Amino acid sequence: MRRSRQRDAILSVVKSTDCHPTADWVYHEARRRIPGLSLGTVYRNLKVLCELGWVRCYEGPGGVSRFDGAVATHHHFRCDRCGEMQDVDAPVDASLDRQVADRTGLDVRYHVLEFRGLCEGCRLERRRSSGSEVEDQH
Amino acid sequence: MRRSRQRDAILSVVKSTDCHPTADWVYHEARRRIPGLSLGTVYRNLKVLCELGWVRCYEGPGGVSRFDGAVATHHHFRCDRCGEMQDVDAPVDASLDRQVADRTGLDVRYHVLEFRGLCEGCRLERRRSSGSEVEDQH
DNA sequence: AGACATACTAATAACGGTTACCATTATTGA
DNA sequence: TCAATAATGGTAACCGTTATTAGTATGTCT
Known part of the structure; x- marks a missing residue:
């Protein structure tokens, strides 16, 4: 290579x-250094x-992938409304895989493992725009 | 409604x-009863x-959603190669959400929570077609 | 250094799952 | 039964991603 x-x-x-940027975010950011980048x-x-294995990829709603330079296994919170991800320090239980495999x-x-809900920004946004909107499931 | x-x-x-069918699978199946269905x-x-809340939707690789008539919370195994899902009887820990929320x-x-790997069929398929293929990460 | 082989790039077209649009049809309450 | 309007079918648009292709840059060998 x-x-x-x-x-x-x-x-x-x-x-x-x-x-946890999308490909498009990476594109725009990298173009600041290499203007002709495609x-x-x-x-x-x-x-x-x-x-x-230098980066990790997490596929999400709408067919949008998000990338992560932190390759050690860890978990995330993802916003149901905007799709943004953030790290979460939930314990990583590697033995789970073995347990399920055995069973x-x-x-x-x-x-x-992905925790879901509304991020700070979207919670405020939703409260402001309409108190009587469709509730999300779960 | x-x-x-x-x-x-x-x-x-x-x-x-x-x-855990895709929309397309549901389409073809339902058309057997309603031929003109769009x-x-x-x-x-x-x-x-x-x-x-009558069905659940799980978004996956390639922007393909899979649907599930079993709406009670449970976990899945998903094949990294063909994307198929199946139920897995791993314990559901509802207190996890609270723990992460508090923290x-x-x-x-x-x-x-999604367990990943290769399903039976894809494991055989891969072994048959090429023993010296690129290993997947993780 | 010069030349060769080829991995990589830029630009653009194609792809595939999903969503939007709109004229027509079907359901429901009066 | 009949009007009001939600739902449908058919089709085009959408959008993130992938493939294609001619040309460029990188590494190697002499």
Whole structure:
């Protein structure tokens, strides 16, 4: 695998934030350093970096992926309204995978635990705009 | 809200399987009863049924949603290769939400726990086609 | 340094699941 | 029965992502 300014920039952008950016966010941020950068290049390299294990990818509502430079297993909170993710320090129980594998016979490699609700901003936003809106399920 | 043959059929299809079908699968299945059924109608009603809480929706890789007629909280195994889901009888810890809420101040409503790996079929498939393929991360 | 092989890029078109639109149809309450 | 209007079918638009392709940059070998 060869090296490129573009890939370096993309990796550095993802590693330098904990906001769990979308591909589009990474694109705009990296373009500040490399103005001619193409969106396709961002997608291609994010995929490569995931396969290499340098970054992690979390797929979410609307088919939008979010990326994370923190590759150690940890859990997240995700907002049901805007889709933003943030880290959460819930305990990581690696033995869960083994337990489920033993009980089911499935080839369990890892698990994803995501807490859901409304983030601060969206809670305020919703309260302001309409107190009588459709309640979300769950 | 009015009633319609179409919505009845769609709900009944989702409720009558535990295969966690995609919208497309529901569409083809429901068309066996209502030949003129439109795909848009399936999507529109699945969304309504989710909002009513009659079915659950799990978004996954590739922007593909899967639906579940079992609305009681439970966890799943999802295949990294084909995306199929199946139920898993891992314990549901409702107190987790409270714990994370207390620790973070976030408005945690629920959580999603998904075990990942390769399903039976994909494991065989992968072994057959190539023993020297790229290993997946995690 | 120069030249070669080829991985990588930029630009753009295609793709696939989902949603929006709108004229027509079907359900419901009076 | 009949009017009001929610729901449908058909189709086009949407949007994040992926594929294509001609051209560029990188690493290697001499």
